[in-house]
Every structure is written in structure tokens, then in C-alpha cells.
Amino acid sequence: MILPESIEDFGFPITLAFSQDNRVYLSERITGRLWQIDHENYRLIKTFPIVPLIGHHETGLLGIALDPDFESNSYIYCYYTTGTNNKDFYNRVVRIKDDGSNEQIILDNIPAGMIHNGGIITFAEDKTLYIGVGIPNEIKVKAQDINWLGGKILRINSDGSIPQDNPYPNSPVYSYGHRNPFGLAFHPKTKKLYICDVGPDNNDEINIIEKGGNYGWPEVMGISKDNRYINPIKTYTPVITPTQCTFVGNDFYFGSFNEGSVHKLTLDEKDPAKVLKDEIVYRGKPFGVIGIFHSPDDYFYVTLPSSIEQLSK
16 A cells, blocks of 8 residues: 555645655645655655735645656656736646756646646656646637637647647647546547546536547537537536546546545446546535545555545555
8 A cells, every 4th residue: 555544634645656666756736846755754846936826716736646657757748827916817728847957848837727727747658748638617718729728639749849749830739629628538448538627507517539629618608519529428517627648448437526525437448538427425514525546556546635545456
């Protein structure tokens, strides 16, 4: 067991990242602190210069991801919101060494919002980095603008360059028409990216991402008969706020912030776009689960607003 059953007193933990040699990293949203944690020790790696805001907001240090070659290069990728206030703030993705040194900006000036800020990142098998970016309601129409980075799934190389096979030349935009993607995970067999996209008061969506695909926001939500838009494989009304997710075999797990739960979607092995069963496998307090994570030693963990909890196998 890499971590104890419960760790408390963290400042809104967001993402856990596990290395193959059993190192664990944690991002704290409201403090901007990045930690290495284990059973007995917490090592502060870096405190990022996040935007100083008060009141309800979804900014700060959000998603983190370990380089696919982490065991040899020690690179950690971090998405955070910076600036002096909500008039000039923006998101950026940086790369640092695991001792906090050698910070390099990988992608800068990503549009930010007080809410619908996105911020989850993950690597694909081809070692490209995928980034989920939300979009505020005030400018939601720009989710349909492929020249605007908000309301998108972005894809870049690990050094920040643009992959030559992206759908739009010299652009990190990979798919568009998203509202607030806050969970990204790749299917282990099909290698397709599945995301959790948070709806307004209806139609949370679980989507499979296609290159250059338009997912409809704000023109449509949920299942549409308009073939210009790609339909989700699962929706939730009223909304449950689906959060960070992971695959274990053919099963797709994701957190629900509103329910304080973890859902397990059993997918059809022959057609992984078909959901055979949706069951709640963990239920905590209402309003709480920020993400579900699966460790190399086969334990599940959830991040909650002030703690990390281990789930039964």
C-alpha cells in the first residue's frame, strides 16, 4: 500500500500522480503547493504563483501529470492559474524537475475563468500531452471558435511544440465545443480518450474524443440529432458534476462532486462506446469527490476537499 488509508489537512487536493517506482505526487488547488507524499513524509516540491482570489472560484494549481519517461527524466507537468486578479489571469502548463527546479513554460496564455476553468492533463501512449480547458458562461460561444483555446481539448508534444498530425495546422486544438472538461483518461485497449464534461443544470456528459470533433457546447447539450456534433456515450440530468476519472481494464471510473460518489461504468468489450452498467461503488458525503485514482499496487484513492481517502479493493 503506497499511501495510508486517510491523509487529512491538505488545501483542496486535486490530482494524485503515481510513478512506477511508487512515488506519489499531489497538487493543492488553493495553495498552489505541489507535494511528494508517502506513509510518513510530506515533501514540498514547489509553491506555484497562483492568482490570489477570494470567494468561490475554481482556479489554482490543478492537474499534474508525470512524463511518460519520468523514471529517467524526473519531469512533472503542472497546470495552474496565475496573474494578479480576475481581470488579467490566465492558465499555463509548465514542466519542472521533481526537486522543483528547471521550470519551463510548455503552453502559456490559456484562457482562465473563475469557474469552468478545466485544468486536468494526461499523457497518451504516443507521449503527447492532452489538456482540458473550460470556458466561462459569459463567452461560451467561443467554445465553437477553433482559434480560441477555451472550451477545448488541447494536444501538444511534451516540449510544448504542436504535433504535426493535429487537426488544425500550428494549433494545439484537438477537439472543441466543450463546457468544463474535468476528467481525462485513455481506454487501455482502444487508446481513445474519454472525458468527463460538466453540464450547467442538465446533461453532464461522458464523451469519447475524436480528432477535430465538435461536441456541441453551447449549441447543443446531451444527445442531439444534429450530425454536426458528436454525441456523448452517457449523460446525467440533474447534473452530478463528473470529475477526474481512470480506467481499470474495460471499466471506467469517475468521481461525482455533487454526489460525493464514485461511478463505475462497465463498457461493452466489443463496442466500448456502449455503457452496459452504471453503478455507484463508493458513496461519501454529498459534495466532495474531486477525483478517483488507481495506484500501481492496485488500490483506489479519492481526493476530497481536505483529504485523500483510500477505497477498498
